[in-house]
Amino acid sequence: MEKSEHFQVEVAYALADMQVILPVEVEEGATLRQAIERSGLLHRYPEIDLAVNKVGIFGRLAKLDETLRARDRVEIYRPLIADPKEVRKQRAAEGKRMKKGGGEVEEAG
Numbered sequence: 001m002e003k004s005e006h007f008q009v010e011v012a013y014a015l016a017d018m019q020v021i022l023p024v025e026v027e028e029g030a031t032l033r034q035a036i037e038r039s040g041l042l043h044r045y046p047e048i049d050l051a052v053n054k055v056g057i058f059g060r061l062a063k064l065d066e067t068l069r070a071r072d073r074v075e076i077y078r079p080l081i082a083d084p085k086e087v088r089k090q091r092a093a094e095g096k097r098m099k100k101g102g103g104e105v106e107e108a109g
Contacts, residue, residue, distance in 0.1 A: 004028050007070035011039035013048065014078065026068060033064040035074050048076055
């Protein structure tokens with residue numbers, strides 16, 4: 001019987017006020033889903049729903065069935081609270097309003 005190789009990965013989940021990064025040992029051929037399940041984060045944070053939350057490896061979106069390599073960092077992303085495009089539009093609109101109206105003008109005298 002052939003012995004399968006084991007290696008370490010990290011599983012990360014960021015909360016609003018802290019980040020949890022856990023080392024997890026997986027077998028060669030393990031997937032993102034398997035590493036996440038093995039990490040225990042699904043029990044620790046029941047709000048994580050793998051059918052809803054996006055996942056990735058080192059900031060790159062990935063599928064749950066993607067195969068891992070040694071030292072990969074699996075990341076579980078929380079849903080966005082605000083749409084980034086809307087936030088940029090609001091900031092841009094506020095910036096335009098602030099620029100209009102101008103400040104005091106000094107006269108050369």
